Amino acid sequence: MDQDILYHLALGSGSHDLVEMFGDVKFVCMGGTPKRMEDFAHYIMKEIGYKIPTGTQLMDISQYSYRYCMYKVGPVLSVSHGMGTSSVSILLHEIIKLMYHAKCKDPIFFRIGTCGGIGIEGGTVVISDNAVDGMQDNNYAVATLGKIVKRPAKLDKRLVNELKALAHSDDPYDTVTGTTMCTTDFYEGQGRLDGAFCEYTEADKMEFLKNLKAKHNVTNIEMEIVPFAALTHHAGIRAAAVCVALLDRLRGDQIGTPKDVMEEWQSRPQVLIARYIKKILQVA
Template structure:
């Protein structure tokens, strides 16, 4: 029997026998490490509590310079995507979808504009953040966003990665919901060198959340929505078996054998962030999902050839699916209260605020 528990490390039901008891014990242990009794995020790092101020360097925020509880305490959904422009567009899109109104005479603000690295917009209970490209970039962002959830006392957040990918046996424009994330060697964990030792963190996504997203696809959608394994690579060219990079030490036959082999193993798309996203959110005990749209079928070619207007429409498709989930959640729970949360820039200490700005501006 499949387990519906969001943080299960085994694909068994936690109500059955010895395995179920082991799973239940694992869940309790992780919950104790990643949640306080009221559901707020707890960090697996005791050092943070001892710091006078925790500067979220790449977000241009600080735990004492900014009133993070007032700014972000009502957040429920954290939506991440590659580029600042795409996530700005998503912020305006979700604002219209959930009916969020800005005060008269105001506009959406890039809260992390002084970092010159990532962009972040807040629309009611939704954060829209650019994560850059690749495992290192999304990993750095996740560390600081998870800490932001802790400092803001956010309860049980849900994280989404909204992105693009190359399909394996899927036409361009297909929406893919990741069931499992694997690396280029088909390993389902993130490898990280820590103090000269190799640490392996399971790249687990929430199976129940993936099923709920899949169920929100509609019969009249002009595209297919599928689930499957996502391969996450450290490179766009050689790491994904492309023939059109600056270097190529393999043949087209080698490439096709590899792509067909991983396709038979269940891989339906390739991108560069899901492994880190899945591993870090799982380690933090945060429910998460990856939803991407394919830009081409890699079994037919390497380059993105679709016109820009077509690509723009395709990239809206994962946003639409995530929007359906958020709207359904809000309608079921009732709109989350925004009272007491300023949602823009709430400065707690002007002196420390200036120091954080100076720290983040020293990006050279």
């Protein structure tokens, strides 16, 4: 093809000088919402001491895609991936191609997000060391040309350990590692009782969740980890996912934590990722 149009990012290999724009990227940080990733862009800018030229400001590079947001802060790319496996898959395909066209050297990918915990307190930070789907399969399955193609959902174990080592003993919350389950549905797929439809009992739900913890070491549940792990692994990209638990699913389904508390909780994965980036960049 004459050029590669990265449609959902409002970029293209023919319309933009991608090497000039993105060639220095070392870290790609992604999360669900545009607001969270805009906030992270401003936060990481302060943390690494990056200064933009006087009279300019951070700009959403992909604003005219009307799909995802993207901010660049020196060597850090902050991107939203939306909600669910399909949305993060689309974003990853195009971000991986962007890294290729920009000739980026060994970028590291992070997912920064939220999740529901199993047997852990709200506010706990979870570093995923394994990824499984709703059937406890650690493969990403996609129907391709009428056939199921499976790719292993593997995360970088060394990166997991490096992140865990950056958790401080005086942090006012726990940072743990564990298996993360990725579902294709927020309500029935996660065993919630408060969806529009619920054809199982509370006892069924509790048995399911306790079994996830006891037999499969599932620590948290979200909706993006399997494609994130599989596509980055398939591309040979080091990747890790760090999420904060918004509640313990063994205690309920609805999130009733006050907004100000939630905002502080959601900053916790960002703090850990910032520590890692600063360490690699050797920023005090």
